[in-house]
Amino acid sequence: MPPKQWSTCVARGETHPEAGNRHHPGTTGDRESPLPDVAVHAHSHPGGVxxxxxxxxxxxxxxxxxxxGDLQRASARVGLFVDLAQPDRRGIHMSRLYLLADEYLAVRPLDAALLESLLCALLVSQRGLAQRARTSLCFDLLVRRAALRSGxxxxxxxxxxxxARLDSDGFHLELGTEVTYSSTCPASAALSRQLIQQQFAHDFDATQPLEHAAVLAWLGTERGIVATPHAQRSVAxxxxxxxxxxxxxxxSLIDRVEHALxxxxxxxxxxxxxxxxxxxxxxxPMFCEDAARRIQRVLDDDDTIVDFHVRLEHQESLHPHDAVAQVSKSMSGKVQRDRCSASELAGGA
Structure with missing residues (x-):
């Protein structure tokens, strides 16, 4: 581990399990003997970081x-990782990762400072083996939403x-979520209006005066709305x-994105x-390009956000495929369909 990063973790007061925590006393006849731990020994296989x-x-x-202000308790799926920087060592102290996750995450409120402390503790627990640490968490946040009119x-x-990651460049945290919305196709809306105009021209003689009551009644029939634009459930x-x-x-982030959409x-x-x-x-009405630019504007205007990446899917009702747009500030990579999948680790490393 780089000296600067190590000293930072020690300065935070992070501790690690005792070096022998994997060697619990065992009994062989009348004598106690340590349990074997083959993971910590050097190995003869071709090594690599x-x-x-x-x-x-x-x-x-x-x-x-x-x-x-609502401290919610949620059921999460957690990933904990360090690098194995010593090519001659067979493995890491795996169980220490789990015990530290339980110590830090199960009872303490989750925030950036807590996660940085957890990553420091992970590195300290793997002293001599690791130089970088990473954790990923996935869970659902429940939010009460008011109806549009009914109360x-x-x-x-x-x-x-x-x-969250901790390495020689410091601490980095990325927060992800999804906003689901409805998108009405502007092209379909224009085509529908044209058909309604044509139906109106067919049903009302241009040489005859229009009667307000007749037009009003016509607008309330299926002939008055002979076509409707297609809309689809969409995800940002x-x-x-x-x-x-x-x-x-x-x-606050979700509220601003939903308001923009x-x-x-x-x-x-x-x-x-x-x-x-x-x-x-x-x-x-909006295309996926319109939605992407709306969200881009909202995130660019937020001084607390230094970077972002957004992927939008308009899950078409016209086509069997989706319309997709992506926009970012400077973040590289992709927002995966399922950020909780095991393959995400390799994709974001």
Missing amino acids: LDWVGMNGIEMPVHFDAGN HAGWRAYPVSID RLAVRFAEAAPLNLI GTPVQTAVKREDEQAFARANGAN
């Missing part, structure tokens, strides 16, 4: 305040992913990096809510 070694999919409770409310579950997958010491205010999906819906949603869609 390993990018990441650890545990993934650990089931762990976490406590997270997303910015509204009812319901729950939305927003997926949350956190990826966001990954952001906050400025140092900025709180992980996830709800204009048509987030709803929870409790009565007829007046559905009508309001139809009005919002009619006034808000």
Whole structure:
């Protein structure tokens, strides 16, 4: 481990399990003897430095305040990894990773400072073996959402992913989530309006005066809305990096993105809510390119966000494939469809 990084972890007061914690006393006849630990010994196989070694999919409770003061307890899937920087060593102290995750994550509120402390502790626990540490967490955040008109409310579950790393360049944290919304196709809306115009021209003689009551009645029939634009459920997958010491205010981020998009999906819906949603869609047609630029503007205007990457999917009702747009500030890589998958580790390393 680089001396600077090691001293930083020690200065934070991080501790590690005793060096012999894997060697519990055992009994052989009347004598106690240490349990064997083949992982810590040198090996004769061709050696090499390993990018990441650890545990993934650990089931762990976490406590997270997303910015509204509500400290929620969630069931998370946790990954813990360090590099194996010593090519002659067969393996790391794997169980120490799990015990440290339990110590840090199961009872303490989750924030950037806690994760940096956890990563320091992981490195200290692998002293002489590792120079970098990484953790990933995936869980759902429940948020109460009000209906558009009726006064009812319901729950939305927003997926949350956190990826934190500690290396010679310092501490890095990436926060991810998804916003689901409705997108009405502007081209389809224009084509539908043209068909309605044509139907109107067919049903009303241009040489005859129009009667208000007749037109009003016609607009309330199926002939008055002979075509409707297609809309689809759409998803914006966001990954952001906050400025140092900025709180992980996830709800504020979601609120601003949903406001920019204009048509987030709803929870409790009565007829007046559905009508309001139809009005919002009619006034808000957008291509995936439009949606990407709206989110880009919102994130660029936020001084607490130093970097971001967004991937949008308009899951077409016209086509069997999706329309996709991506926008970023400077972050490289991709926002994966499932950030909790095991393959994410290799993709983001």
